[in-house]
Amino acid sequence: MNILSIQSWVAYGHVGNASAVFPMQRLGHEVWAIHTVQFSNHTGYGAWKGRVYDGPMIEELVDGIEDRGVLGRCDGVLSGYMGSADIGTAILDAVARVRAANPKALYCCDPVIGDVGRGVFVRPGIPEFMRDAAVPAADIITPNQFELEYLAGRTVTTLADAKAAVAALQARGPKTVLVTSLLTEDTPEDSIDLLASGPAGTFRVRTPKLGVSVNGAGDAIAALFFVHAAGTGDVATALSLAASSTFGLLTRTAEAGSREILTVAAQDEFVAPSRLFTPEAV
Numbered sequence: 369m370n371i372l373s374i375q376s377w378v379a380y381g382h383v384g385n386a387s388a389v390f391p392m393q394r395l396g397h398e399v400w401a402i403h404t405v406q407f408s409n410h411t412g413y414g415a416w417k418g419r420v421y422d423g424p425m426i427e428e429l430v431d432g433i434e435d436r437g438v439l440g441r442c443d444g445v446l447s448g449y450m451g452s453a454d455i456g457t458a459i460l461d462a463v464a465r466v467r468a469a470n471p472k473a474l475y476c477c478d479p480v481i482g483d484v485g486r487g488v489f490v491r492p493g494i495p496e497f498m499r500d501a502a503v504p505a506a507d508i509i510t511p512n513q514f515e516l517e518y519l520a521g522r523t524v525t526t527l528a529d530a531k532a533a534v535a536a537l538q539a540r541g542p543k544t545v546l547v548t549s550l551l552t553e554d555t556p557e558d559s560i561d562l563l564a565s566g567p568a569g570t571f572r573v574r575t576p577k578l579g580v581s582v583n584g585a586g587d588a589i590a591a592l593f594f595v596h597a598a599g600t601g602d603v604a605t606a607l608s609l610a611a612s613s614t615f616g617l618l619t620r621t622a623e624a625g626s627r628e629i630l631t632v633a634a635q636d637e638f639v640a641p642s643r644l645f646t647p648e649a650v
């Protein structure tokens with residue numbers, strides 16, 4: 369497949385496109401990457417250099433791709449950290465142009481807003497843009513639990529709460545939702561859940577909690593889930609493969625004691641996960 373991936377870029381480490389592009393390429397997909405920011409490193413370090421780009425620059429780059437006459441060969445658009453609301457508008461314009469050229473193309477939105485314990489960490493206006501514009505336009509969304517609660521406008525403490533929140537989002541547009549990290553009342557303390565819902569049902573994968581705190585894993589799993597879902601058409605299979613690959617990636621990272629995820633060193637996990645988790649229907 370050919371995937372247009374529009375999200376952040378860091379020179380050092382792996383978040384945004386620096387986390388998402390290589391796994392998709394390792395699986396054999398062509399990725400047309402457009403960066404919304406160019407930073408020296410991810411913001412979790414507390415200091416960084418670089419700049420946020422603007423919407424017109426994103427539009428100009430899409431113009432250049434369109435001039436090549438290849439938008440009709442684009443199978444999907446993936447977006448992540450946007451940097452500013454006008455970049456979000458440019459991304460949705462790119463989605464519309466890709467869909468006009470290829471009506472079968474899918475849009476996967478990773479609605480980067482914040483996280484449990486950190487709260488909202490994006491610029492003002494972006495959370496509202498995600499909720500009101502990006503999510504309704506998407507075919508697939510991949511929120512974490514904090515983002516699920518914000519977007520659905522409800523608290524999630526049980527599996528039933530999570531399913532209701534997911535259903536509320538599906539009613540607004542996206543047919544498929546992946547919750548990339550979920551802790552409910554029935555999640556064991558040593559585990560973490562992932563929940564995926566689509567036309568064929570709702571499925572959960574439970575993996576051991578590794579106790580590693582790194583940035584970029586959410587970007588990787590969003591990309592993996594997107595290409596697997598688009599390629600197989602099966603939500604349960606996509607959940608199993610994406611969760612298993614990400615668990616393998618994080619296991620390698622934890623074993624090395626690395627501050628950054630080992631995207632390159634653990635690349636075989638994207639193709640053949642060391643441990644395959646079986647999804648259960650819930």
